[in-house]
Amino acid sequence: MPKISKDFILTGRRMLPSGSCLMTFVTADGSELPEIAPGQFVEIKIDDVPSAMLRRPISVCDVRYGTELILFVKPLGQGTHHLVSMPEGKKVNIVVPLGHGFTVGDCKGQRCLLAGGGVGAAPLVYLTRALKQAGATVAVVLGGRSASDVEGVNSLYEAADAVVVSTDDGSAGSKGVVTLNPIFNGQWDRIYCCGPTPMMKAVARIARDKSTWCEVSLENHMACGLGACLCCVEHTDDHGNVCVCTEGPVFNIKRLESWMEK
Amino acid sequence: MDGKINLSVDLGAGLKLANPVLTASGTFGFGHEYSDFIDLNRLGGFIVKGTTLEPRQGNPSPRMAETPSGMINAVGLQNKGVDYFIENIYPTLTDFDSEVIVNVSGAKLDDYVAVAEKLSPLDKIHAIEVNISCPNVKAGGMAFGTTTAGASEVTSAIRKAWPRHLMVKLSPNVTDITEIALAVEGAGADSVSLINTLLAMDIDVERRRPRISTITGGLSGPCVRPIAVRMVWQVAKKVGIPVVGLGGICNADDALQFIMAGATAVQIGTANFIDPTTTIKVIDGLEDYCRRHNISDINELKGII
Structure with a gap:
């Protein structure tokens, strides 16, 4: 495109x-x-x-x-x-x-969990609609520090089958970080994650440990956005340093073993 | 003025450009990154990103910090090496009307020479630009470009290995850039390009840490332009070979400053990150300026200050 x-x-x-x-x-x-x-x-x-x-x-x-x-x-x-x-x-x-977005593809009947934190969750709105349109089951878990971080945001995910919330202070939804939300105990075919880096790493490690397919969206500091300046690189296990702006921002966690441990 | 305006310039030693606008190495990838936005054939030429003998992974992140009207980068010459360029990139660059110039970098003398030798059979590459001024690699790079002896030595060695136009890119991180320019001219350079980035530093006071991984990096963007114009003016007065000016050019007026200061051609760098169509706007702006001022040939403006 x-x-x-x-x-x-x-x-x-x-x-x-x-x-x-x-x-x-x-x-x-x-x-x-x-x-x-x-x-x-x-x-x-x-x-x-x-x-x-x-x-x-x-x-x-x-x-x-x-x-x-x-x-x-x-x-x-x-x-x-x-x-x-x-x-x-x-x-x-x-x-x-x-950039390179989330994989939707043939997802009919797939159980998808979309985990987002703060403003970083934004792309999950469009992803929810795309996955639903393609026939997937979609649950969204949103994290924030307190209720005000997620207030007014839930309604954006009206296309989802379920939306749950976690807040650090317990003022809305489950108390604690997103990864402590009971929704992670469910059976998922795919996990998509977008939010603060520590949260994405935590979600990625859960997915890896359960051998669940998972994509994360990185937010490295960028200049050109076109793959020209090489400022936003992330280390991948298969191709070394690659531009997040063109190869990403979405990566399958299979490529990011060293990122997960960093 | 109704007649056709000549924007073409001659940098000597077989390097003629349809217009004075080149892209600066490291800011334009291999050209294709910008082909959705502009017709690459309209450029005077593009200088593809720094190529070294061996592949390089570059520096750790973070590699960039934005500063007032500028940015500091410390990419560290990440590239896949000259063999990869020859096999995979060069075949995609042979059909352009624009000149394609390869920027050559190295950590030691033999590396520069080896890269130049490997590139020499590529007959569509009419020129190389030798980077003796990269502030972001530990060995070599700027070390060659900050002494007259080093600059002369590396230029002489590459001169023997490279048969066509040899452009040498100078570092501004010296006391007197004209001495370095004269040294590379004496050693056989066909043109000089200046300026590379200025060694710079930025600190995040909240986190009490440098903003980039290598602590220092190279400053570029509009904030460096007045320094670059001054250096181009000084060098153009001293050397007999053509000067290519760069440093913070964002529009045709900026480019004209360099030309009036003595540059035969210019390079657009950081502005490509801000507006991917900058190069074309500059070319159109130069033509418009000539029309408004009744100038039939852009070369009439060269070095008028």
Whole structure:
């Protein structure tokens, strides 16, 4: 699928209790979006912020009607703060679609567990719909520090067969980290994971120990997003250092034995 | 101005470009990474990423830190080696109208020479750019580029092994870059390109750690441009061979600064990461500038300062 660099218009924004913002973009020229796979990401150019020279990589939360690109952005630095405070109608340049997404393939009847943490869970929204459409059974487990991290997020997963929550302080759902959620005791054919690195490593180790197929989405620091600068590399067991932006961000954990132990 | 504007430039020793815009090594992969966004045939040429004798895994992560109007990188010349390039990459690069220039790096003298020898039968490669200025490899690299003796020695050795255009990329991390430029000219270089990245450092004060794994790395981006323009101006005044200018070029005005300072051609580097269509915008912008200022040949602007 060819990549494009295009101007988009922000047409909708919704702040969630966690401080993250759900943002909807459409192309400025009214054209349809290119084909985008769940787990792929975009690079947004932040104008007017000298400290944010490089584009910001943001994973695709959802794609609607072939025209609406939905991103879930957490303000972490000056670039993303500027992004979430943009008014509707603002124009931004976006490079899309980037990277190698989650495997959906032939998943009819497969039992899929999607584990997400915080804002990192965003791509699981689109993945849930894609897996359901392909005939899989989908359960989602979302983790956060407290209730406000997951408030308003559950509803994004309306396509899932089940959504459960874990919070560190027990203010919503099960108390404790995601991997302590009883849902992990179930039988799963596939586990998909997206979130903070320690959480992904913990989920990956569980999957490995149970010999369950598992994919994780890495978030290494990036510059170009195109495989040119070689800044975002991760060590894989089969091919050494590879670009997360082009070979990933989604990897099967079979390739990441050393990452899991790091 | 209605007539056709000449953007073509001649870097000598058989290296003619349809326009002065090249891409900087390490910022443009092997070209294909950008083919969804631009027509690679429109470039004056592209300089593919640094190639070494043996494959290199590069430095550990993190390799990059963003700084005000710039970035520090410490990739460490990750590449699959010259044999892989010859077998797998070169055949994909032979059909372009643009010149394809291979950037050559090494840890020791013999490595540079061996890479140049292996590349010499590839007749579509009309030029190599020798990197004697990489700040991110422990041995060699910048060590050659920071003394006149070292720069002269490596240039002479490669000159014997490489029959076509020889461009040498200079380090700005020296007291007087003109001395190094004169040394490589004396040793047989056909052109010099400058500047490579500036040795730099950034610290995360909350975590009390350097932001990149190698502690220091190479600074690039718009923040280095005024330094680069100054160095190109100084070097162009001293040497007789063509100068290729680079350092923070983001648009046609930036490129024109280098040309007016004495550069025959320019390279676009970090800006490729920000806008993958920068190169084409610069080419179009140069033509537009010439049209607005009634200039029929871009070479008229070279070294006017």
